[in-house]
Amino acid sequence: MSFNKLLEEQLKKYLPDAALLEQPAFKRFLEAVNESYESYERDRMLSGDAVSITASEQRMRLALQTIEDNVWEYDFEQRKMVFAQVNNSVLKLRRLEYVDKENEEWWREIYEEDLHIAVDTFRKYKQGLISKHSVEYRMHCADGSIKWILNRGGVIKRDSEGQVLKVVGAITDIDALKNIQAELRTTANRLSNLLASLQSGVLVEDEARRIVMANQQFCSLLSIPAPPEALIGLDCSQTVDQSKHLFKNPELFLNRVAEILEDRQPVTGEELEMADGRILERSYIPVFLDNEHKGHLWKYNDITKRKQSETIIRLQEEKYRNIIANMNLGLTEVDLEERILYANQSFCEMSGYSLDELMNKVAPTLFMGKGNEHFTREKLQLRAQGISDAYELAVRNKKGQLKWWLVSGAPRYNDANELVGSIGIHLDITSHKQLELALMEARQAAEESAHAKETFLANMSHEIRTPISAILGMSRQLGETSLDQEQSLFLDNINKASEHLLVIINDILDISKIEAGMLQLENIDFRPAELVEQAITLMTLRAQEKGLLLSMKMEAGPWPVIMGDPFRLKQVLLNLLSNSIKFTEKGGVHITFNTMSWRGNQLTAVITVADTGIGMDEATLKNIFQNFTQGDKTTARKYGGTGLGMAISKQLVEMMGGTIQLQSKPGAGTSVVLRIPFDIGKEKNIPVKEKQIIDSSILKDCRVLLAEDNEINRLIACRILEKHGLVVTAVNNGQEALNAMAKQPFDVVLMDMQMPVMDGLEATAFIRANISRDIPVIALTANAIKGENEKCIQAGMNDYISKPFEPSTLISTIAHLVGKQLK
Incomplete structure (x- = not known):
């Protein structure tokens, strides 16, 4: 060694x-x-x-x-x-x-x-x-x-x-x-905390399928009772086998795991059905280092709620798609370039195109042709701002037929809340549009008819009231001459007949103006007690002629000033009193005026007109407010009248916001009850009438130009004026009036409204523009239509007098205007 x-x-x-x-x-x-x-x-x-x-x-x-x-x-x-x-x-x-x-x-x-x-x-x-x-x-x-x-x-x-x-x-x-160890510890701690806080279950195995890492969410999802640390080093194949019973199809679960491990290819978003009804989403990533297999990473997510939400959304989407389809509403989805990405069957039927023919087509170009870039850009700008809107659109279907669609457009976003296009709901309103156009034409025709009716009423008012004015004028002039008793009787009957005819004409004009929507109510302050007394005074003579007692009673206490139209309210009272007197032979007529309720600054007046006359049966009561309706033929023959009084009264009361009710029995008299709300007014706001005193010295030698095409009315006016010392020059039309003014000066001009060659409005306009802006011009009109006075004032006239007129009215009006000129 x-x-x-x-x-x-x-x-x-x-x-x-x-x-x-x-x-x-x-x-x-x-x-x-x-x-x-x-x-x-x-x-x-x-x-x-x-x-x-x-x-x-x-x-x-x-x-x-x-x-x-x-x-x-x-x-x-x-x-x-x-x-x-x-x-x-x-x-x-x-x-x-x-x-x-x-x-x-x-x-x-x-x-x-x-x-x-x-x-x-x-x-x-x-x-x-x-x-x-x-x-x-x-x-x-x-x-x-x-x-x-x-x-x-x-x-x-x-x-x-x-x-x-x-x-x-x-x-x-x-x-x-x-x-390095410190960094590794920091990284490990971060990874550990990250894995612990992840909502996903994470499991890491080595190449031998031994558990290297797991988190608590993994243990919870697979119902593992041990903590994650206790799993490290265990054989994962045994763990999988122990957990297979948790899955709806255990064998399929095991086989799929084996298949994934054998393929060693990434798997994402694979859904697993659990035995308890949960849905897990599984992803798999094989781990390689230097091309050498080192293990596996499994990730599990509980997507049960998401799947339930998706199911609910899908069912709701199907529900609303079905609702839209059943309502024959066309549904489309387009991208930011208006290219069609989806269309339902209803839209296909509306447009005439199949789904394949619609896909990826630019919707505005397909249905509206070229030249609509501004419209498309405007809608895209609205969607970019998150704005939805609805609009009508004229389109051409596949056959080239013109159709009208009502489109509700809304922005469409993706899951990242990014605008990706629009959603449109379409309703075919072609038939409605055609009906609308027809209604517009009908409305135009109705307006033309109303205008024609207005013109007719104006002409009728002029043509009928002009001769009546002549009759009444001549009767007054004749009354000022020496007459014997028989002549006076004849003249009195002529006056009564003329006045009765004037009432009938006024009633016809009133009901026509109401039906045409041309009658407007005033809203001024007045004293109700004075109004009732005036009505009683006007009808007292007629009651006395028939030997009837006419009485009134007002609620005790000082009555407040109220706001409304006193002239139309008086007209209603006169109609009711006139009817009661007409249909009562003995006894009397009694009027009461009370208050029913007070609410803040408003009161409800209750006016009752009761008589002891012939009364009415139930059939007559049902029809009493219809135009031109009377009790029966004998009533019309015996009592006369047009049958418009009650109809006019009812409509006037309802225009005031009130109600009218009748109670009557044959032979037991009739009681008419009015309930009308009024606002409380103020004493200081009551209009004060100017007292006009005629100064004969002012009118003496006053030069008057009279433009009147009716010979009788011209004669009457001349006699009235000349009696008061005025010097009159009479002409037949407006053009002659202009010619006369060019020759000599005048102090005042009386101008008839309707004349041949040139009417009063044209002549007055010419006078104001070319002759004089100061000379008084007074309109003489037989037109009782509302708005006629406004036309006179707008044309430059100073005042107007309706025919037939009282002589005193004509003289006082002239004196008033001439007096202003002399000051």
């Missing part, structure tokens, strides 16, 4: 860690020692022992100098630590020998916090507790650095009593190893 082998055997006995012999430095050291020994043997045989020993020592020293570890020897008797002279030693020692009574100088080379390790090791040698050692601690180097070292050694000499005399060893630099 070589010296090297003998030395190695001896070192194995004393070194604490046999692995030290495998270190490169020790390998080189042993080789150098062996070479020195062989050289020593040669020298001894050639030159003698003394020379050989000296050469051997030198070679030994050279061998020690070739290694990087610090080799040392400690002598317990001399308390001396000796290091071999090493040029490239791991420690840059300040000295090679340390001699001290208590080794204090050597201890100072050791890092303070680790000093106890070295002291304790030497103490154990002295006490005979150990024969070799291997410890790690830090030391100070000559360059000021601190290094981790591995100090290993053993006893090489004892005395006769077995006490340790010498210990030899070596110091190895493990500073880099310690840093």
